[in-house]
Amino acid sequence: MTLExxxxxVIQFFVIVFLAVTLNFFFPRMSGQDPIREKLxxxxxxxxxxxxxxxxxxxxxYNTKFGLDKPILEQYLTYLGQMARLDLGQSIAYFPxxxxxxVLSAVPWSIGLLLTATLMSFTIGTLVGALIGWGNAPRFLQxxxxxxxxxxxxxxYLMGLLLLYVFxxxxxxxxxxxxxxxxxxxxxxxxxxxxxFKHSILPALSIVLAQTGYWALGxxxxxxxIEGEDYILQAxxxxxxxxxxxxxxxxxxxxxxxxxxxxMSLGTIISGAILVEVIFAYPGVGxxxxxxxxxxxxxxxxxxxxxxxxxxxxxMLIIDLIYPLLDxxxxxxxx
Numbered sequence: 463m464t465l466e467x468x469x470x471x472v473i474q475f476f477v478i479v480f481l482a483v484t485l486n487f488f489f490p491r492m493s494g495q496d497p498i499r500e501k502l503x504x505x506x507x508x509x510x511x512x513x514x515x516x517x518x519x520x521x522x523x524y525n526t527k528f529g530l531d532k533p534i535l536e537q538y539l540t541y542l543g544q545m546a547r548l549d550l551g552q553s554i555a556y557f558p559x560x561x562x563x564x565v566l567s568a569v570p571w572s573i574g575l576l577l578t579a580t581l582m583s584f585t586i587g588t589l590v591g592a593l594i595g596w597g598n599a600p601r602f603l604q605x606x607x608x609x610x611x612x613x614x615x616x617x618x619y620l621m622g623l624l625l626l627y628v629f630x631x632x633x634x635x636x637x638x639x640x641x642x643x644x645x646x647x648x649x650x651x652x653x654x655x656x657x658x659f660k661h662s663i664l665p666a667l668s669i670v671l672a673q674t675g676y677w678a679l680g681x682x683x684x685x686x687x688i689e690g691e692d693y694i695l696q697a698x699x700x701x702x703x704x705x706x707x708x709x710x711x712x713x714x715x716x717x718x719x720x721x722x723x724x725x726m727s728l729g730t731i732i733s734g735a736i737l738v739e740v741i742f743a744y745p746g747v748g749x750x751x752x753x754x755x756x757x758x759x760x761x762x763x764x765x766x767x768x769x770x771x772x773x774x775x776x777x778m779l780i781i782d783l784i785y786p787l788l789d790x791x792x793x794x795x796x797x
Contacts, residue, residue: 468783475779482771487541490760491534497554498524500758528554528761541764550765555757561765564750569769571641572739572746575662579669580727586670587677588720592713594678595685598704607678614675619737622668626741629664637661639743665742677720684716691715718785725781726774 490497498521525531528551529540544551550561590607593599599607613621630638642648642657688694689712697707736748743749747766754762 471779471782475775479771479775482775483542483545483768484538486764486767486771487538490763495758496521496525496530497758497760498528498530501554524554524557527557528552545768550768551761553754553759553762555754555759555762561762564762565747565765565769568745568747568750571744572748575666575744575746576669579666580673580724582666583670583673584677584720584724584727587674587679588681588717590674591678591681592685592708592716595682595716596689596708596712598708607675610671610675611679612675613671614673614679616672617737618668618672619741621672622665622738622741625664625668625671636664641745661742662744665738665744668738677723680723681716681720684719685712688712688716722781725777 502517502521522531529537532540548562550565553559553561553564556564587610590599590603594604594607626638629636637643637660641661642654646654646657648654694707694711697711736752738744739746739748740752747769750762751766753759754766
């Protein structure tokens with residue numbers, strides 16, 4: 463990899479982030495809605511009395527406080543400056559709480575749950591898919607894994623509802639919702655961590671069951687495609703061990719599309735499997751985003767989407783830069 467290529471890719475990264483962040487600013491404003499007024503109307507619909515002569519002055523003062531009364535260009539320039547400083551602003555619904563504190567308090571929950579579940583499903587699915595495609599899978603896997611292929615067509619949230627019904631409603635083996643019990647105070651103790659683990663089993667299992675078949679199906683297809691390649695035949699003709707051919711020749715070449723898909727999956731981890739988090743009332747970023755959408759909280763929505771943009775773009779940049787390490791045949795010198 464040349465320095466010129468590295469600089470070009472980094473510049474592309476910032477251009478993509480800039481364009482995505484610009485869309486992130488303009489899309490909510492294209493609706494023509496006033497988030498302060500909409501929030502008050504929502505409170506009124508919930509039975510909170512907000513009528514009175516001072517309502518318009520209240521709306522105007524909060525629009526001024528959030529800078530929503532300024533010209534759109536000035537708002538945009540202020541927004542770009544804040545994003546460059548990673549200043550996500552203040553929440554409308556939870557004013558004066560900072561958006562960054564809301565999001566950062568939820569990030570560890572999403573990363574802990576979804577990173578573990580995604581990596582587990584990727585590892586299991588990729589390895590088993592490679593074995594099935596290569597024809598060396600144990601017989602019990604050949605009988606079990608078709609069920610996972612079926613599960614791959616089931617969305618996360620439907621799988622979550624099914625698991626919730628069976629293991630929480632019917633057999634009452636696992637908790638119904640939350641990241642931990644409502645009667646428990648968070649503390650750095652073994653008991654608290656075990657409770658968090660127990661509450662994460664069902665949401666994590668819904669993701670693993672739904673994703674494992676997807677990874678296995680993709681890997682099996684790639685293994686079947688490369689099975690008759692010249693380098694595989696040459697390795698077999700040399701008398702190399704089957705294990706070495708499988709891992710160093712077959713899997714190493716077949717796994718590249720899987721790595722790209724994994725990078726995109728990891729990039730979206732910060733947003734969470736939104737509906738899974740909602741179903742299980744899990745305190746992750748996905749739940750924060752849903753509450754912000756329902757509460758017309760523009761700045762929280764912008765903050766969460768901004769972090770998603772950064773993580774996706776950064777993960778794709780990293781995978782683009784390490785591709786030559788995964789496959790020496792790839793060279794960027796001619797780009």
